Amino acid sequence: MCNKILMTIFISLLSTITMADSISITVKPAKGLSGTTSLTIHDDGNVTILTYESAIKISENTINIKPNDKNSLRLQTISAIAQYLNQDSYKSLKSYSFTVSLAHTADGVTKNISSKRLNKEAVKVIKQLTTIVPAGDLQYVKDEI
Incomplete structure (x- = not known):
């Protein structure tokens, strides 16, 4: 009986993980990892920001x-x-020095775009991101947009 309950809980957790709906937005500077910032909106509503302060030092908030x-x-x-x-065609989109990666995961499938050329919606996303991320972390983005 206990094994059946544990198995049911395990299957429930596994299906929850594979059916998760999350959004990830990452901005990487032209050179190196330092300054890379990644914001993830998890399916449970939590928002996590990872910032690479150097190639080996990452802060998570x-x-x-x-x-x-x-x-x-x-x-x-x-x-x-x-x-x-x-x-x-992407030639008409303005090119920036930094790279943006946008990802949406739903029902176990991830759609992901990485680009130095930003469409209008991506610019809106990045502008909103710069207001959310702690001051100074995305200064190189603010200077360019």
Whole structure:
């Protein structure tokens, strides 16, 4: 009986993990890992920011974001990814020195875009990200956008 209960809990946890819905936004400077910042909105609502202070030193912070801001960022990221996937040519998009990676995971499938060329929705996502991330971490992005 106890084994059946444990097995049920294990299967439930496994299905929850594989069906998770999350958003990840990463900004990497032109050279090196130092300054790379990654924000993840987890399916449980938690928001985590990883910042590479150097190639071997990473700081991790869990932050609170207003539910409306979190949902807005999530929808903008999904929209930006969809625009990239529906576009045939990227030459018209403005190119930046940093690289942006946008990812959306749902039902065990991840759609991911990495680009130095940003569409309008991606610019909105990055501008919102610069207001969320602690001051100074994305100064190289603020200077360019």
